[in-house]
Amino acid sequence: MTTVRKIIHVDMDAFYASVEQRDFPEYRGKPLTVGGSRQRGVVATASYEARKFGVYSAMPSVTAYRKCPHIIFVKPRFDVYRSVSKQIREIFLRYTDLVEPLSLDEAYLDVTENKKQISFATEIAREIKRKIRSELSLTASTGVSYNKFLAKIASDYNKPDGFFLIHPNHAEKFIEKLPIEKFFGIGKVTASKMKERGIFTGADLKQQELSDLINWFGKVGSYYYKIAHGEDDREVQPDRERKSISTENTFDHDLTRRSEILTELHKIGSELYQRMEKYSMFGRTLTMKVKFSDFHQITRSKSIHHCIRNKETLLSLMEDVFLDLDFSGKGIRLLGLGISNLDKPQTECIQLTLDF
Ligand code: DCP
Numbered sequence: 001m002t003t004v005r006k007i008i009h010v011d012m013d014a015f016y017a018s019v020e021q022r023d024f025p026e027y028r029g030k031p032l033t034v035g036g037s038r039q040r041g042v043v044a045t046a047s048y049e050a051r052k053f054g055v056y057s058a059m060p061s062v063t064a065y066r067k068c069p070h071i072i073f074v075k076p077r078f079d080v081y082r083s084v085s086k087q088i089r090e091i092f093l094r095y096t097d098l099v100e101p102l103s104l105d106e107a108y109l110d111v112t113e114n115k116k117q118i119s120f121a122t123e124i125a126r127e128i129k130r131k132i133r134s135e136l137s138l139t140a141s142t143g144v145s146y147n148k149f150l151a152k153i154a155s156d157y158n159k160p161d162g163f164f165l166i167h168p169n170h171a172e173k174f175i176e177k178l179p180i181e182k183f184f185g186i187g188k189v190t191a192s193k194m195k196e197r198g199i200f201t202g203a204d205l206k207q208q209e210l211s212d213l214i215n216w217f218g219k220v221g222s223y224y225y226k227i228a229h230g231e232d233d234r235e236v237q238p239d240r241e242r243k244s245i246s247t248e249n250t251f252d253h254d255l256t257r258r259s260e261i262l263t264e265l266h267k268i269g270s271e272l273y274q275r276m277e278k279y280s281m282f283g284r285t286l287t288m289k290v291k292f293s294d295f296h297q298i299t300r301s302k303s304i305h306h307c308i309r310n311k312e313t314l315l316s317l318m319e320d321v322f323l324d325l326d327f328s329g330k331g332i333r334l335l336g337l338g339i340s341n342l343d344k345p346q347t348e349c350i351q352l353t354l355d356f
């Protein structure tokens with residue numbers, strides 16, 4: 001018999017913004033965004049006070065300013081977020097070594113077996129929330145279930161300062177009611193494709209044949225099939241280290257004009273840069289992926305000596321790669337951009353020098 005796993009997903013509330021409000025009391029209780037300025041850039045995160053005005057992550061900061069003229073724009077302090085992230089991880093490690101960070105502010109924990117012999121995962125989840133509050137003066141939301149997919153959905157359910165359990169006995173009902181865009185891994189584009197096919201909820205998704213889902217969505221179709229049935233056997237991988245970070249987009253119609261291609265590349269590049277900031281990961285190599293209408297695919301890369309740490313550098317390197325490409329008039333169905341040769345976070349560099 002296989003034992004049912006106990007998985008916790010922890011996600012910090014308005015992470016960067018909460019750290020700023022913690023460290024600068026004058027920001028507390030106020031609408032605030034981190035990232036971007038009044039004139040330019042995008043919002044990395046918004047405090048919950050700012051969200052009341054309709055300000056959210058990835059929104060251009062000029063829009064945020066229009067929605068909330070007294071909003072405070074704060075510059076990100078990545079080193080601080082990184083060190084808080086490390087402190088959170090240290091709390092997790094008191095319970096289990098099976099900790100898989102997804103970004104600076106969220107992680108999966110497998111507590112089926114745990115260092116404190118606590119049999120209820122819910123108890124551990126509540127304890128972790130308490131410790132994050134008392135030791136770091138921050139709040140987190142936790143989700144508990146028997147797989148990663150459900151634990152992640154659960155942590156989002158009662159945000160902020162939330163706690164939610166999806167018990168194995170209730171999972172089926174829960175998934176059936178879930179709107180399709182709430183499924184982790186189903187983005188806006190996929191969600192609208194699903195809706196075109198009459199799939200609006202988990203219950204609708206569950207009725208689809210595996211072969212249809214694979215036909216429509218490719219390989220991930222089988223993942224959708226499984227999660228609709230409450231199955232997700234992905235393990236919590238403690239030492240998974242990201243080697244690259246990328247974004248891509250498949251178009252409704254094939255692109256042929258160079259100006260159109262460049263416009264799309266700029267959008268993808270901006271999104272990629274947002275993700276680099278989100279995960280605080282910067283690298284030296286940019287790779288462009290192009291899939292043509294006949295499904296033929298090419299990739300082209302360019303590296304620079306230092307780390308790409310601002311959007312302008314990223315976009316100008318992207319244009320260099322673009323100029324070297326020969327599209328030979330073929331239509332393009334997909335464009336992607338990725339960053340690799342990642343810079344090690346500063347803390348690791350310090351540790352290395354101490355070794356000597
Ligand atoms: N982030 C970013 N750009 C984005 C999204 C997020 O730079 N487009 C950064 C800032 C966030 C952190 O990553 O603080 C964590 O992302 P989350 O999506 O978990 O957002 P928050 O923690 O800010 O808010 P929530 O309370 O909804 O989790």
Ligand code: MG
Binds near residue numbers: 011014106
């Ligand atoms: Mg968060």
